[in-house]
Amino acid sequence: MTTTKRRRVLAGATAALVCAGVCAGQAATAVAAPGERVSTADRATLQRSLDELTTTGAQGVQVRITEGRRQTVLRSGTADHGGERPVPREGAFRVGSITKTFVATVVLQLVAEGRVELDAPVARYLPGLLPDGDRITVRMLLQHTSGLANYTGLLPTGPEEFSTPEAFEEERYRHHEARDLVALAAAQPLDFEPGTSWSYSNTGYLVAGLLVEEVTGQSWREAVEERVVEPLHLRGTSAPGDRVTLPPPHAHGYARIGGEVVNVTRMNATIAGAAGEVVSTTADLDRFLDALLDGRLLPAAQLAEMKRTTPVSPQYGLGLVAAPLECGVTAWGHDGGIAGYTSIALSTEDTRERVVLSLSTAPDPGEFRGGNELISEVFCG
Template sequence: MTTTIRRCTATALALLTGLTLVTAPAPVSAHAGGATQSALDALVRTHGFPGALASVTDRSGRQRDLTAGVGDLSTGAKPPRDGYVRIGSNTKTFTAVVVLQLAGEGTVGLDEPIETYLPGLVPNGAQITVRQLLQHTSGLANYTDHMPDESFDTGRHRYREPRELLDVAFAHAPDFAPGTGWRYSNTGYVVLGLLIQRVTGRPLAEQITERVIDRVGLRRTYFPGVGDESIRTPHPRGYLGPDRTDVTELDPSWGWAAGQMIATPRDLNTFLRALLDGKLLGAAELAEMQRTVDASAGLWPGARYGLGLASSPLSCGGVYWGHGGDLPGFETRGGATTDGRAVSIALTTTPDSAERHQHVLDAVDTAFCR
């Protein structure tokens, strides 16, 4: 899937401590919960995912947390309700929010060349705008398509600096001239992370934490520190490949501004509802974020991509806004609607086919529409 950080190493799938107590959630309607539970059960029993977690929020803000399958294959333990998972490319939406906040403050211009802020860094940077980096229309090669060939066991524990990731991308020709096409590129978001650091003079993780996580009270969302390969508890284990290799512990630095973060399904719902409700961006900046281009050829049927935010059609009418993301061992999909509904589903392995990925999208649609 091009919506994910697609490779940790050449052998990874090419698509893409402390105890926290969970309070009992207020129920959503039994009908909605039943349909979603059945969809999660099908993902496990019929489509081969080890475990699944979901959070469903209705228009009034009532939440229901659901699970299916097994959260730890070695013990048989169930997945924890609202457990922490690696959220992969959902990180891009957090990064985009910070960039758009800076635009609203007059610090960054969306249609300014990236060369203005990071002179000499990006090849042809005088022709590539901040907006194009946010919207995947820059043409920059996707570094995760070209990661060095090394064993997965070695590669998953290696720390990578952002500039190292860009060196991989910039060794390859652009996919197209800036603004003339659309192709998902993690490279653009690494550049945007460096942009944030340059104009604020502060670390990316700090800016995301202060400007987004703390502002809307996301108590179970964080940007892992340098060298942190763990996931806070409670969490399910993450698995990769047909032999179900446990890849829960890995260094996520190769995702950085494009995919390093960890959260829970409920926090993802809270984040997206707050975003669409105008609690993180001014009206003008949110409107820019939701100005979309057709991305169905690179994502899934009906998908459109804005500035770090995608819209997807619902079978019951309308669209939901979100992103989704994969990192080895985990997939997350879902979003929120403008009337306050939200759904986040997390799986404990990365889908190995377009068909299995579609089953996840179908489960999201079920949670919204039935």
């Protein structure tokens, strides 16, 4: 799971959004209810922004824009390197760290049920797992203020980190146990005293997944399925575990490894686990974000905790990011990156405007220019 490029997505209020584009001339779908206001986002501006993304690092892209009851679905690029097949409008993709919002939602549901305390030490639920488990709280896991080393910085997790296609091939289908990855990180010194600073750590969410399993007796995958996916009828969403394929239809992601173009779509995503394993669609992520911010998944108190930032963590709540835009609007959501795919899901607090976008990477990813313009056009136009 790659994190360096992806962490720029929401930094500085989507200052370097890694997103996707729309091929010129491709039709978009849009349905407006009677009496609903017409979309304020200019189609030509969206088109230009998305086209720029497909020429600066994206192989293909799909985006779903919601304004009131009106939805617009756009796509760009191709589903395959060197091919002509268009990106599926309802294609599946790996959401990467947007998984964290699903997992945090489940943890906060357990808080609402009185089965977990946010400010209780992790050692209460997982004794012996972390050397500093008596000083790291559940809240710190979800807000990236635990100080836990990021395990993804301790082993190769992205295709670009391998020197040859053969080396990548040896690793891409390997099963990983969350406890082994946590142990790898826990053997490192803390990055800082728990609660005193902020640093993005996928390790914290692997621990959160283990906590869910300990408290519920279910795997975190089963808990997400039962508590989020099934109630919202998210038919295109799953946590695949050892399944290496994506359900059709889908676009393919690529990387250049040792000078060769490699299709990196197939992989065992247990290396991401509760930090980034989920597969979904733009329609499902749009429905999930709408339901979450609308208070249909969490009681008001727990939703408020999810959105509560601190001086130490001024933009990151609990599995949810606040992205203040230049026009004064604050969008809420999360971004994600994993081999072959980069995604983002953003919404206004009242859920009236929403954007869900996924790009599949070209062999030679660039700067992904155009994302800022797209977000500004939707939320500020």
